[in-house]
Amino acid sequence: MKLIKNTVILFLIVPLFIMVSCDDELMEINENPNGIEASVVDPNLLISTVMTGLATTTTERGYAGDTGAGAQYIQKDSWSDNRYDWKTGSIWSSNYNLLRTNKVAHERAVALGLQFHEGVTLILKSMLFGNLTDFYGDIPYSKALNGRDLEGERPEYDKQEMVYKAIISDLEKASELLEGNNFDEVVESQDLFYNGDASKWQKLANSLALRYYMRLSEKLPVFAREGVTKMLSKPLIDNIEDELVLDYIGGIDSQSWPNSGQFGSASDFHRVKPCTTLTDKLKELEDPRISIWFEPVLIPTKVVPAAEVPGEADIVESDGVRYINEETLEANNYAIYAPDTYSEDLKAGKTLIDTSSVYVGLPVAVSGVDPYQYNLNSEGSRGGTNAYVSTMNQVFNQKEDGGNFLKARLFSYAELSFLKAEAALRGWGSGAEEHYLEGIKASLEAWGLVDSYDRYINHPKVKFDGTLVQIMEQKWIANMFNGDEAYIDWRRTGLPNLNPGPFAREEVMPLRFTYPDDEINNNSVNNAVGAASLESTPYSTTDPNDSPYARPWIVQGVSNPW
Known part of the structure; x- marks a missing residue:
C-alpha cells in the first residue's frame, strides 16, 4: 500500500511551498507567502513527491502516450492517428517541475548533512535530466533551475555530451554517498521505492550508470567501454526484488493505471x-x-x-x-x-x-x-x-487492486541482465548467453510466468544464437510498459527493426521531440543555440531546424537507427 499511504501528503505538501509560472515555466519559481519556507521543509516529503511523479509520468508515456507508439507496444484506435507526427512530447514541463522540487530536497539534504537523501536526490536528478536529454538533445542543465539572474537572463543550453557525462558523474557520486546502510535520518514510509534501503539505492545508482554508459556505446565507444567494464565490478541490481517499481493500487485516479475504466470515460x-x-x-x-x-x-x-x-x-x-x-x-x-x-x-x-x-x-x-x-x-x-x-x-x-502486475516499471532486473548480455557480446564483459537467459527468466518471473521458462527458452527462435538482434528483441519485449527505454534502445541500435507504418508522416521513425513553444518563445536566444546543434536530415526539411527528424548529437555520425 505504499502509494496510497503517501499520496495525500504529497499532493498537499508541494503546492504549499513552490508554485510554477505557466507563462515562464522553466525560468521562474514564484514564492507563496502563505506556504512553507523551502529552507525548513523536510526532504523526506519532497523525495516522495519526485518519486511518484517520475513513476507515473513514465508509465503514462510508455503505455498510451508519447513513447508507447514509439516502441510499438500499443496503438490507439480513436483520437489518435498513430502517424508519428511527433511534436513536443510530455516530458519537458513534467520533468523540470519535478527537478525543481528535487533541487530543494537536495539542498536541504546537503545543509542538514543527510547523506542518504543527498545520494537519492542525485539519482532522481539523473533520471529526470536523462529523460530530457534523451528526447530533446541539448537542454538547459547546469543553470536550468536557478531562475533568471538579476539582469533577467535565461538559462543557457548545455551540450548533450556534457549532460550525459554529468549524469554519469552524479550517479557515481551517489553510489559513494550510499555506501553502507546505517542512515538513521530516513523515514522509510516516505521512500516509496526502497523503504530506506541504501544498499538497493546504491545498486540502482550503479545500474543506471551502466545504462548511461551503454547509451553512449555507438557514439563514444571507447568512453563507454571503460565505463561499462568499471560498473560491471560494482554492486548492481541482481534480482527482481531490487527492481525500481511502484505499485498502482487503485482507489483514486492518481493511484490507478492510466486510461483505466475505473475513472473517467470507459x-x-x-x-x-x-x-x-x-x-x-x-x-x-x-x-x-x-x-x-x-x-x-x-x-x-x-x-x-x-x-x-x-x-x-x-x-x-x-x-x-x-x-x-x-x-x-x-x-x-x-x-x-x-x-x-x-x-x-x-x-x-x-x-x-x-x-x-x-x-x-x-x-x-x-x-x-x-x-x-x-x-x-x-x-x-x-x-x-x-x-x-x-x-x-x-x-x-483496474476495477480493483491490480495485484502484482500493475506497477510503474522504471528499471527492471531483466533490463540489467540484457545490458550485461550486450556488454559481453561487445567484448566488454563475459557470459552473454547466461545474462540473456537470466533476462528472459527475470521478465517471466515478474509477470508470474516463471513456470514457462524451460519451454520458452527452447523455442527455436528464442534459444540463444549469439546475436545482438536476439538480445535486443528480448529486451524490447521485457521492457513492455517502459516505452522511454525501449524507444531509446531502438534509436541507439536500430533494434528491433521498427517501421513507422504505411500512413506515417515520413518513411522513417522520428529521432526526438521538438522543444515546447513556451520554451522557444520565452528563452528564444538560448533555445536557438540548442536547436542549431541539431543535424538536418532529408526528412527534416519540411520543419525548421528543430524537427523530430533532425539528429541530436547522440545520433550524429553513427549509422543507427537510419
Whole structure:
C-alpha cells in the first residue's frame, strides 16, 4: 500500500511551498507567502513527491502516450492517428517541475548533512535530466533551475555530451554517498521505492550508470567501454526484488493505471489496443506473456468458402464467430492481414481483414485517420469499442487492486541482465548467453510466468544464437510498459527493426521531440543555440531546424537507427 499511504501528503505538501509560472515555466519559481519556507521543509516529503511523479509520468508515456507508439507496444484506435507526427512530447514541463522540487530536497539534504537523501536526490536528478536529454538533445542543465539572474537572463543550453557525462558523474557520486546502510535520518514510509534501503539505492545508482554508459556505446565507444567494464565490478541490481517499481493500487485516479475504466470515460480503456508489431512477435515466439498483457479477441474472423458461411449473406456472425465469404474478397477490395504484405496492401487501397483466431492487434499507422473501423468494424464509432480487435487485459482496466502486475516499471532486473548480455557480446564483459537467459527468466518471473521458462527458452527462435538482434528483441519485449527505454534502445541500435507504418508522416521513425513553444518563445536566444546543434536530415526539411527528424548529437555520425 505504499502509494496510497503517501499520496495525500504529497499532493498537499508541494503546492504549499513552490508554485510554477505557466507563462515562464522553466525560468521562474514564484514564492507563496502563505506556504512553507523551502529552507525548513523536510526532504523526506519532497523525495516522495519526485518519486511518484517520475513513476507515473513514465508509465503514462510508455503505455498510451508519447513513447508507447514509439516502441510499438500499443496503438490507439480513436483520437489518435498513430502517424508519428511527433511534436513536443510530455516530458519537458513534467520533468523540470519535478527537478525543481528535487533541487530543494537536495539542498536541504546537503545543509542538514543527510547523506542518504543527498545520494537519492542525485539519482532522481539523473533520471529526470536523462529523460530530457534523451528526447530533446541539448537542454538547459547546469543553470536550468536557478531562475533568471538579476539582469533577467535565461538559462543557457548545455551540450548533450556534457549532460550525459554529468549524469554519469552524479550517479557515481551517489553510489559513494550510499555506501553502507546505517542512515538513521530516513523515514522509510516516505521512500516509496526502497523503504530506506541504501544498499538497493546504491545498486540502482550503479545500474543506471551502466545504462548511461551503454547509451553512449555507438557514439563514444571507447568512453563507454571503460565505463561499462568499471560498473560491471560494482554492486548492481541482481534480482527482481531490487527492481525500481511502484505499485498502482487503485482507489483514486492518481493511484490507478492510466486510461483505466475505473475513472473517467470507459472509452479510455477500450481505445488502447495492442500493436501488431508486438502481437505478431509474441505469437511467432509462442510467448506466454501475450495472455497476461492482452485479451483474446471478442469475435474472431474466419474467411471461408461460400458453402461454409452460415446463412445467405457474405458476412455472417454465428456462435461468436464472424464468417466472410472468400469469393467476395477481390470484389470488395479486401486483403487478409499478413505482417509482410499489409503495408503494400493498404497503400494499394485495400481494406484489411485480420483472421487471427485469438489475439488481433492494430497495425502501426494503419490509417491516415482514426483507425476505429479496422478489421471491418462497421458497428464502431470514434471512442467506442471494436469487437474484432483485442483489448488490453482486463487487469489494466483496474476495477480493483491490480495485484502484482500493475506497477510503474522504471528499471527492471531483466533490463540489467540484457545490458550485461550486450556488454559481453561487445567484448566488454563475459557470459552473454547466461545474462540473456537470466533476462528472459527475470521478465517471466515478474509477470508470474516463471513456470514457462524451460519451454520458452527452447523455442527455436528464442534459444540463444549469439546475436545482438536476439538480445535486443528480448529486451524490447521485457521492457513492455517502459516505452522511454525501449524507444531509446531502438534509436541507439536500430533494434528491433521498427517501421513507422504505411500512413506515417515520413518513411522513417522520428529521432526526438521538438522543444515546447513556451520554451522557444520565452528563452528564444538560448533555445536557438540548442536547436542549431541539431543535424538536418532529408526528412527534416519540411520543419525548421528543430524537427523530430533532425539528429541530436547522440545520433550524429553513427549509422543507427537510419
